[in-house]
């Protein structure tokens with residue numbers, strides 16, 4: 129499979145202050161929609177597969193679909209395991225031909241996270257595969273705790289430097305206030321940029337990863353709500369905060385929720401406006417096109433992040 133690694137992508141991104149979009153894939157339409165956007169924008173791309181995606185679509189389908197997308201379009205794609213929870217799943221993905229894996233040991237104590245990450249790094253590197261690890265815990269707005277209490281779970285800069293040194297990991301996901309899903313903040317969006325600056329200052333050559341980085345674009349939230357959805361109060365990471373994060377070492381920006389919202393908004397619209405329609409191609413097709421437009425926007429925004437300084 130003509131997949132590429134993230135090594136070169138990140139080396140260029142970190143030097144030129146832009147980020148690569150890492151988009152979660154779950155079915156054919158999502159893969160096609162994203163890859164078409166990267167083809168139009170002539171941009172490097174990371175497609176990532178979660179445990180949920182593997183369960184939903186079966187790993188073999190996702191692999192073959194990604195392979196087909198590359199053959200069809202010629203786009204350079206890095207295929208990445210998102211939130212691998214143990215050594216076995218990382219090993220399986222390395223063996224299957226993924227070019228990058230994430231070992232998410234963030235729920236373990238520091239020393240256990242180091243030991244687990246080292247084990248994955250050793251296996252993956254022996255097979256030419258890059259490794260992302262995570263230190264610190266992503267917040268959840270549902271945690272309903274104050275920022276100062278939440279920040280106790282944010283990534284400690286000194287630990288981050290020690291972690292990278294001792295594990296030999298290629299990139300590091302950090303916790304500075306983002307969370308997964310469509311409800312990231314209750315009040316004003318807040319990210320701990322001082323912490324990010326410190327982390328980047330200590331490990332300037334390590335590509336940093338921002339999980340929970342969807343912007344929850346108003347256009348799609350409004351369209352979902354207009355056509356029967358109920359997602360009031362959804363809030364993401366404002367795009368100017370993504371630009372700011374890119375200045376301080378963020379090279380990989382993880383996006384899943386924005387894909388879900390774009391596709392769902394368009395499917396809702398088509399079904400509401402055409403209640404007589406029952407051919408899945410008639411709503412999945414527009415859903416796929418909505419993903420392409422949204423991903424084009426995200427890719428441009430991330431590639432031009434430094435232009436906004």
Ligand code: G3H
Pocket residue numbers: 152178179180181210211308309384385
């Ligand atoms: O990490 C979160 C991603 O959005 C994947 O979500 O586990 O529902 O596939 P998922």
Ligand code: 13P
Pocket residue numbers: 152210211307308309310338339340341342343382383384385386
């Ligand atoms: P979002 O829920 O903000 O899209 O985050 C996705 C993610 O971090 C996948 O690992």
Ligand code: ZN
Pocket residue numbers: 211308339340382
């Ligand atoms: Zn994540």
